[in-house]
Each structure stands twice: as C-alpha cells, then as structure tokens.
Amino acid sequence: MTKSSHFQKYCEKAIAKLSEDDVDKFKATTREEERIKLLYDVAKTIPVVPVNSGKSFDQAQEAKINGNKFFAAKKYTEALNEYNRGIIVCPQDTDKGRELLTILISNRSATFFEQDEFRKVFDDIDYVLAVGSYPQKLHYKIWLRKAKCYDALNNEKYAEETYELAIKSLKHAELDEKGLAKKISEIQDLQKNKKPSSFKNHEVIPVSNSDVFTGGNKEYVATHKNIYFDYDPLLGRFARAVENIETGVIIVEENPHCAVVSHENTLSNCQFCCSSTKQPFACPHCGHVVFCSLNCERKASMTFHRVECKLQPILFLSGASINCSMALRMISQKPHGFFQQKKKLLKDFLKDSCKKVPIKNQIYRSDDYVTAFFLCRNEQMRKKGELVHYSVMAIFLLRLLKFGGYFGPTVKDDVVSEEEVFISSLILRHLQILQFNSHEISELRNMVEGVVDGIQTSYKSECIGAGLYPTLALFNHSCDPSIVRYNIGNRMIVRTIKPVKAGDIVYENYGPIYTSMDVDERRTNLQERYWFECYCPPCQEEWPLFDNMDPNQIKIGCQTENCPFEFTLYRDDFCPYMQCDYCNSVVKIFPYLKGLSQLALLLPKAENFYAKGESREAMKLFMQSLDILYKYSKPPCPDMVKVQQRLKTLFVHLGNKQVGYVQNL
Numbered sequence: 001m002t003k004s005s006h007f008q009k010y011c012e013k014a015i016a017k018l019s020e021d022d023v024d025k026f027k028a029t030t031r032e033e034e035r036i037k038l039l040y041d042v043a044k045t046i047p048v049v050p051v052n053s054g055k056s057f058d059q060a061q062e063a064k065i066n067g068n069k070f071f072a073a074k075k076y077t078e079a080l081n082e083y084n085r086g087i088i089v090c091p092q093d094t095d096k097g098r099e100l101l102t103i104l105i106s107n108r109s110a111t112f113f114e115q116d117e118f119r120k121v122f123d124d125i126d127y128v129l130a131v132g133s134y135p136q137k138l139h140y141k142i143w144l145r146k147a148k149c150y151d152a153l154n155n156e157k158y159a160e161e162t163y164e165l166a167i168k169s170l171k172h173a174e175l176d177e178k179g180l181a182k183k184i185s186e187i188q189d190l191q192k193n194k195k196p197s198s199f200k201n202h203e204v205i206p207v208s209n210s211d212v213f214t215g216g217n218k219e220y221v222a223t224h225k226n227i228y229f230d231y232d233p234l235l236g237r238f239a240r241a242v243e244n245i246e247t248g249v250i251i252v253e254e255n256p257h258c259a260v261v262s263h264e265n266t267l268s269n270c271q272f273c274c275s276s277t278k279q280p281f282a283c284p285h286c287g288h289v290v291f292c293s294l295n296c297e298r299k300a301s302m303t304f305h306r307v308e309c310k311l312q313p314i315l316f317l318s319g320a321s322i323n324c325s326m327a328l329r330m331i332s333q334k335p336h337g338f339f340q341q342k343k344k345l346l347k348d349f350l351k352d353s354c355k356k357v358p359i360k361n362q363i364y365r366s367d368d369y370v371t372a373f374f375l376c377r378n379e380q381m382r383k384k385g386e387l388v389h390y391s392v393m394a395i396f397l398l399r400l401l402k403f404g405g406y407f408g409p410t411v412k413d414d415v416v417s418e419e420e421v422f423i424s425s426l427i428l429r430h431l432q433i434l435q436f437n438s439h440e441i442s443e444l445r446n447m448v449e450g451v452v453d454g455i456q457t458s459y460k461s462e463c464i465g466a467g468l469y470p471t472l473a474l475f476n477h478s479c480d481p482s483i484v485r486y487n488i489g490n491r492m493i494v495r496t497i498k499p500v501k502a503g504d505i506v507y508e509n510y511g512p513i514y515t516s517m518d519v520d521e522r523r524t525n526l527q528e529r530y531w532f533e534c535y536c537p538p539c540q541e542e543w544p545l546f547d548n549m550d551p552n553q554i555k556i557g558c559q560t561e562n563c564p565f566e567f568t569l570y571r572d573d574f575c576p577y578m579q580c581d582y583c584n585s586v587v588k589i590f591p592y593l594k595g596l597s598q599l600a601l602l603l604p605k606a607e608n609f610y611a612k613g614e615s616r617e618a619m620k621l622f623m624q625s626l627d628i629l630y631k632y633s634k635p636p637c638p639d640m641v642k643v644q645q646r647l648k649t650l651f652v653h654l655g656n657k658q659v660g661y662v663q664n665l
C-alpha cells in the first residue's frame with residue numbers, strides 16, 4: 001500500500017473502531033473464515049465509490065479531428081497518439097459510437113500504412129470488421145489499403161483478390177459517375193504497374209531455447225530437467241541441480257498463475273499478456289485499460305475483466321498495492337463455481353497441514369490453483385494481530401467483487417453469505433502468499449524513437465506489473481544469485497548466470513545484491529521483507545562491495561574434494577606452489593594463471609562485439625569468459641561481476657522492450 005493511500009486511512013479508521021475485546025477475539029481465531037466473519041461489520045464501513053467508465057463520445061470525436069490534422073501534416077506519431085486515445089475512450093454501446101470507433105481504427109490503419117507497419121494494418125482492418133459498424137460507403141478504402149499491404153509484402157495472389165474486393169465495394173461508395181470511373185482506373189493502374197517491394201521483414205530474434213523443455217522435467221513442467229526441488233525444515237523448499245548446468249541455460253520458462261499490469265501502465269500495456277502496445281485494442285465498456293490484440297481482449301473479457309471492468313479503477317484509486325490486485329485476480333480469473341468445487345479438496349489438504357513438499361507423483365503446474373494455494377506464507381512466524389489489516393483488505397476486495405457482479409447482480413453489501421466468507425478467506429490467504437512470492441514483471445524502455453537493437457543505447461528497465469510464478473517461487477535467495485530473470489510478455493524466463501555444479505543449490509535473488517549493498521543492510525532488508533536471516537557466502541564471509549574489490553586479488557579453491565579452503569594471491573606477487581592450511585595438500589598455481597590468461601584475448605573481443613551491438617557473438621564470448629573465471633578462480637572477483645553484468649544486460653535485451661515510450665496517452 002502506498003503511504004498516504006485512501007484505503008490505508010479508511011482502514012486505520014475502521015480498525016480503530018475495534019474494542020479490546022474484539023482484538024482479543026481476533027487473536028484467538030485459528031481460521032481465515034472466522035477472521036472475515038468477525039471483521040465484516042467493521043470493514044464494511046470503508047466506502048466503495050463507483051468510478052465513471054472513462055468513455056466519452058465527445059473526447060473520441062475530438063481525438064479523431066486532432067488525429068486527422070496530424071495525419072494531413074504527415075506527423076504520424078502524433079496522429080497515432082490521438083487515434084489511440086480516441087479508440088480507448090470511444091463508447092461502444094450505441095451505433096453512433098461504434099461507427100466513430102471504426103473510423104478511428106481505419107484512420108489509424110492508414111497511419112500504420114504510412115509507417116510501413118503492414119501487419120498492424122491487417123490487424124486494424126480485422127478490428128474494424130469485428131466492431132462491425134464501418135460505413136459501407138467507405139469499405140472500398142480498407143480493401144484498397146489491405147491490397148496495397150499485400151503488394152508491399154510481395155503477396156501477389158492475395159493482393160489481386162483484395163484489389164477485386166475493393167473494386168466490388170465501390171458500388172456502395174458515394175461517388176458520382178466520374179469519380180467512380182477515376183477510382184476504378186486508379187485501382188487498375190495499381191494492379192498493372194506493380195513495383196517489386198523493397199520491404200524487408202524484420203529479423204525475429206530467437207528469445208528462448210525452444211528445445212530446452214522437450215523431454216524436460218516431468219514433475220515440475222516449467223523447469224529444466226536438470227533441476228529438482230529439495231526440502232529442509234529451516235530453508236523450506238529450494239532448487240538444486242541434478243547435473244552440471246552451464247552458464248546461460250534457460251532453467252525456468254513459466255507462465256504466471258496470475259499477472260497484473262500496474263496502475264501507471266494500464267494504458268500502455270495489455271491487461272491480458274502485459275506486452276506493451278502501440279496499437280491498443282479497447283475494452284467495449286471502459287476506457288481504463290488496453291489490450292494488444294482482439295484475442296487478448298476477448299480472453300480477458302471472458303474471464304477476469306468481465307468482473308474487474310467496473311471495480312479495477314476503484315481499487316487503483318484506493319491506493320492499494322499491486323499484491324491486492326493480484327489477490328483479487330486469483331479469484332476473478334475463475335468463476336466462483338470453481339472455488340466451490342475445490343472447497344472440500346482444499347479443506348482436506350488443510351487438515352493435513354504440513355503439505356510443504358508437493359504431493360509426490362503429481363505434476364506441478366503454474367495454472368493449478370492448489371499449487372499456488374500451498375506456496376510459502378511463513379505462517380508460524382506471523383503474529384495473529386498482524387492479520388487484522390490483511391483481513392480488512394480481504395473484505396474490501398470481496399466487496400469489490402460483489403460490486404463487480406462476481407456473485408451475480410443481486411447481492412447485498414451489508415450482509416455476507418457463507419460463500420462470500422469462503423472467497424474472502426481465500427483472498428486473505430492470497431495476500432499472505434503474495435507477500436513472499438510475487439515477482440515484478442518488467443520491460444526495457446528507450447525514449448529515443450528509431451534506435452532498436454544497439455545494446456549500448458540507453459534502455460532502462462521498468463516494472464510494468466507483477467505476477468505469481470509458482471515454480472520460480474520455490475527458489476531460495478542468495479545475495480550472489482545463480483540466475484537472471486526477464487519477461488516475454490508476462491512469461492518469465494530464467495537463465496543461469498554462472499556455471500552450476502551437480503548437487504548445488506540454484507539461487508534466486510530477492511533484491512539485495514552483495515556487489516551494491518552492504519551486509520547489514522541486506523540482512524535487515526531480507527529479514528523485514530522475507531522474514532529470514534541470510535547465510536549466503538557473501539553474507540557469512542562479508543564479501544566486499546564491487547567498488548571496494550581489489551582488482552589484483554585472485555582467489556583459488558583447494559583442489560582436494562570437499563575441502564573448503566581458498567588461497568588468496570596477488571597478480572604481481574605469487575609463488576608457484578601453495579599449501580592448503582586445511583588439508584595440507586599442495587596446489588600448483590601456474591595452471592590457474594595460465595587458464596585465466598585466456599581472458600586477455602577473450603574479454604576485449606567480447607567488449608568489442610558488445611559495443612557494436614552484435615549481441616549473439618558478445619553473449620557467446622562473455623559466457624565462455626565466465627566459465628573460465630569460475631574454473632580457475634573463485635568469487636568475489638571484479639572481473640566475474642563485470643562479465644555477469646554484461647551477460648545480464650544481454651539476456652534482459654531478449655525480453656520485453658519498448659522503443660519510444662510515451663507516458664499517458
């Protein structure tokens with residue numbers, strides 16, 4: 001929750017109404033449902049204030065006029081912004097509104113045509129036809145535009161058919177005889193005098209090793225076959241490597257159990273898949289969200305957005321955190337019958353309360369509600385009184401669901417049914433789960449239009465939303481992690497950022513990194529946010545911050561199996577042999593220095609590719625360099641950090657990217 005949110009203020013006010021007796025009763029509760037029942041009357045005093053739909057015919061009309069002016073002046077970016085704004089706010093509940101919408105979309109397709117964005121022209125024409133109120137007299141225009149796109153893409157057969165369609169549609173055009181003849185001859189000229197198109201398809205960068213998961217993990221379907229999940233009473237569940245895993249390997253590719261776009265990004269990123277879009281598709285009923293395709297619009301409208309259309313702006317305006325939106329989405333994305341059916345199963349599971357390790361022989365899938373339901377809540381550590389705030393929030397979210405029609409049109413706000421109590425109790429559990437398990441969804445943004453692939457350009461990673469990834473949520477934290485994450489849409493991709501040996505724990509990172517935050521701050525941060533004390537090597541051994549690392553220092557591990565001893569050498573001051581203080585074995589230093597000397601050639605080459613934006617080549621050389629660094633030395637080491645940083649940048653560039661980001665359409 002933001003510091004000064006309305007909700008928080010109302011929440012404090014409501015909680016202040018509780019008597020000491022109420023608080024004691026609350027502390028004595030053992031079940032979420034009891035907590036909801038106990039607090040409903042107090043929590044229902046928090047107002048649910050309806051927000052207007054965000055649709056306006058006049059604003060849409062104004063956007064069309066502005067857009068047309070920009071189009072005529074060949075200011076296509078500005079024209080697009082206006083048409084997009086008009087499309088989002090245009091009402092769709094009257095014939096007049098739908099007709100205006102189709103004209104806005106058609107005009108936008110003309111703008112995309114001028115920008116050689118032919119795929120987008122096709123999508124907009126499909127959109128016009130799906131809305132269905134485009135004036136018949138104008139139909140020839142969209143067929144003609146579509147035919148020209150086929151021409152530009154050298155698709156002769158479809159171009160021919162579509163030109164014919166344009167000619168046929170001219171019978172509805174309101175043209176006089178002379179105008180009609182002129183148009184027909186114009187189209188026939190286009191058919192006859194085709195110039196070979198110079199348009200090249202953009203290179204599609206492969207974004208993941210699609211072969212990784214074929215024959216992959218049979219139990220945890222989103223992970224690489226060389227990962228398994230272990231359990232320890234102190235650490236809970238965590239990931240380990242079955243076999244050695246090299247640097248750069250994708251070890252998790254996971255769709256979210258649920259994902260939410262943050263408030264600031266609802267007009268730039270698709271509500272359904274979180275991808276940024278320059279071609280928004282509108283919700284027919286509200287002007288508060290966008291979709292990146294008709295397909296996403298339909299999938300959202302048939303599931304969560306059907307209910308959230310009315311309630312999401314209220315939730316955002318309340319200032320509640322994104323975890324609250326996710327706790328609600330975990331419900332709104334399924335019909336309430338689904339949870340009623342699961343009720344008995346969940347209650348049976350809960351009786352057997354230590355279901356920490358997933359039930360053997362069951363497939364662990366991120367779309368399975370039971371999987372999400374049993375994610376870590378650190379329930380033994382939570383003080384009962386702390387749940388008062390979460391319970392009040394769960395009741396507010398339940399009331400929003402009622403307001404949005406989740407339980408049907410006739411439910412009352414001032415009373416709560418058993419079914420509603422059950423749903424609210426699930427929300428209360430979701431809030432606790434999300435506190436420890438949610439992940440940011442991010443994209444790279446570059447404000448400079450036109451610079452796309454040069455890695456050296458100034459992209460900034462921005463959080464666009466949050467998601468729950470039940471497989472990734474099983475990874476424990478280290479301040480020196482084994483992985484880097486990025487998103488493609490709302491899909492999470494996780495790659496190794498160092499070589500991992502068979503049997504090693506594979507670590508995630510929850511925010512604090514040893515190179516940029518000192519140990520006390522990291523430990524405090526992790527304790528406050530995730531409720532555990534960090535004992536990773538950087539915390540235990542107090543590794544220095546990157547700025548304090550000595551570039552002349554090299555650490556080498558003793559070669560005796562399982563011996564933890566490390567030698568520290570200095571580049572210009574070393575002896576050929578060293579003896580281990582721990583197991584007394586003697587280690588020859590020369591092979592290590594020889595191994596590391598390969599970097600003198602490799603790293604400048606890698607940097608050169610990196611600077612030129614040749615990311616594939618740079619990636620290969622940096623991965624090779626990292627393997628050498630880990631083979632012949634041990635962290636902390638400034639070269640390792642630098643190479644890992646480069647690799648992270650290169651990997652993250654394979655994910656979501658938005659060029660020419662425009663704030664607030």
Ligand SMILES: C[S@@+](CC[C@H](N)C(=O)[O-])C[C@H]1O[C@@H](n2cnc3c(N)ncnc32)[C@H](O)[C@@H]1O
Pocket residue numbers: 234235236237238375376378436437473474475476477478530531532533534535536
């Ligand atoms: C996202 S969950 C990770 C999976 C969790 N271990 C489980 O059993 O489901 C985060 C929680 O795991 C535990 N955890 C994560 N990293 C840890 C670490 N390095 N040491 C101890 N506990 C850790 C903490 O309880 C933390 O709140």
